[in-house]
Amino acid sequence: MTLRQRLSMIVVTLLAALGLAAVGTSPAAAAPAAPAAVVPSIPVTGAFTDAAGGTGSFAGRFTPTSFAARNGTLLATGTLTGVLTDSAGDRVGTVTRTVSMPAAVAQASCRILDLTLGPLHLDLLGLVVDLNRVHLTITAESGPGNLLGNLLCAIAGLLDQNPGAGALAAILNAILALLRS
Structure with a gap:
């Protein structure tokens, strides 16, 4: 197994452990960006109200490009791509946008x-x-x-010395940089 494959496995494990979740993403929120090919992506699903008043669905993937700490919260910024389907099952459109999502460490x-x-x-x-x-x-x-x-x-976990969001963001950004090199 090459170093790049090992790092990819580490990032996949970390991202799975982080349990990235989409919260309030808007397709018109940011400009499009191309995802990095070597960085693993996370499946993202969601729902919206379509033009007929029914519930449509979104299915796509999120590929992280960087991590940052904002107000003590870890944020993952990356490219969200996916397909919007209306309540009748018809494809309404596609989305390719740069978004930021909160990331939380999930403890099993x-x-x-x-x-x-x-x-x-x-x-x-x-x-x-x-x-x-x-x-x-x-x-x-x-x-x-x-x-x-x-x-x-x-x-x-009340008395544990957990790393702050800034330290965790720095570690994840270092791993992403290694994957891209």
Whole structure:
């Protein structure tokens, strides 16, 4: 596997972990731009009200070109391309625009407890209990419907020193630059 392929895999993993989501993008918001061929893209879907008053759909892809921190929020800027389809299923048009989208780090699980006990020897009034090494790991799984997992992950992360949006944007921009070189 080449360095470029490895970096592409890292970016795909990071982008999947970031859970990029389209929020309030407008086709008329910015000028068109061409996406980089080596940077992986993210599928984006959405809905709109068509001319007949029905619900149309948007299906496309977002290819990031840069990351920035704005007011403590990580933003991904890149090219959004896709197709608009009206409620009757007819293709209304295509979109190719530069947009900025909020990016959030999605945490699938978090470690709650990692406890290791060495060997134990108990003599309880003649009843001898020998216990070898014990390693207990408790992990909370967060996600839709996982109330206790979501709660424990939120509580466990309260005192963590998470990198700020600016530091994360710098790391992601460095990876994008490596992919383009």
